[in-house]
Amino acid sequence: MHNVMKSFREVLSNASNILILTGSGISAESGVPTFRGAGGFWRKYQAQSLATPEAFAANPSLVWEFYEYRRQLVSKVKPNKAHEAVAEFQKRKIAEGKNVSIVTQNIDGLHQKAGAQDVLELHGSLYKTRCTKCHNIAINENIPICPALAGKGSPDPNIMSSDIPREELPRCEIEDCGALLRPDIIWFGEQLDENVLQQAFDIIASCDACLVIGTSAIVYPAAMFAPQVARRNVPVAEFNIEETPATGQMQYHFQGPCTTTVTEALAP
Template sequence: MEVQEARRRLAAARRVAVLTGAGVSAESGIPTFRGAGGLWEGFRPEELATPAAYARDPEKVWRWYAMRYAQVMEAEPNPAHRRLAELERQKGEGFLLVTQNVDGLHRRAGSRRVVELHGSLARARCERCGHRRPLPPPAEFAPPPVCDRCGGRMRPDVVWFGEFLDAELLARAERAFMTAEVALVIGTSAVVEPAASLGRIAKSAGAYLIEVNPEPTPLTPLADLSLRAGAARGLERLLAGGAGPREEAE
């Protein structure tokens, strides 16, 4: 019954906000950050993903990010990315997808109303003038890139530990969740702030809150529906009416 109600609410909603995390891209072969086989296994974040690490050894940091960039460009969007792109086409201007991911797979799947809270592996940002530009294809990329406006060295256009999110992007995300009729939180542990607060903001403002995640999260007690499934299977059940043998609703 809960799933049927969620489908009804989602179909009727004119304003839908979605938050996605690493679990959405796991089925495309992009590793999540923590746990066995995670992105940080064998690495310490402070050695690769902080302003201090970059100041200390920019070549080492760029080599690691160039490896990650090549990895994500070899990956393909999975059904979860494509279903969310289709949901955007159905909802139009009332839809916003906010992602913590930096792999660009949502855009490659066709999503256009996207806020990339943590930046993108496919872009660089000038340390001197702030200009952003796309990276060339991985086979042609020789880090570090140089700014084509001022000649300054460019850094990966991602948010590192200890850095603030872009205030305008965060405000746009918060507005979408504050005004959403239905909010979906998919494939995220719901512990990394400030993105983790978006689901709570939506619920506090009266939205119907749907969570899709294989494991319970701190958001689970607040959710109107929690689907215990991976992103692709959970969205299949929610958006297309399919049911999987391992899926449970709480």
């Protein structure tokens, strides 16, 4: 393993356009739930069933309670050593005149908290809202996001939805609008923003080294990014707690906690 790590570190030292693609695994070590698999429940709901436009249309109060819980939780966690290593590596390489692009499937903002710059968020952000009428996107880090959601969002399975009236849920502040806001997050059944996707494809087409950190390689379109890079014979390294469906296509695979493997790979 030591020789493999040494080989990859040499690849990184010679690369000038590096892509770092991250998923929920990097934030799980900070205590952010992945909401995948058997533990992916909030109250009695499977989390994925709440992250849909249909769920929001049927019960915006319930969906906003779920996201208020997630905002509260993430606001209390800190970036871990892997987030910090990525941010420090990016800063160091930029100082050398090189480029490090961070593309993430995460919505928690922990890369930015660690000091990373120009993070491309494929799936949106917990700290942004989108108007359901005028489609304005705004940053909102208030907790609670509105008075009616104060103290709401407990994951206790015995708690029922508060059924907060729509007019008391987050509203657009654009003059003459005032419509209902939703989280600016790509939900199941929705397409990624075309501009964001194009930026990702441009990065994929130009990178000469790639790290895939803490992603399951099953959520599309991000799942196809690393294999696309590998098909160009560009070195790709996967960092994950376990093997994924894409592991066989990667030149390098480092198994174990991201806080250990990523920190070693990106150390000066």
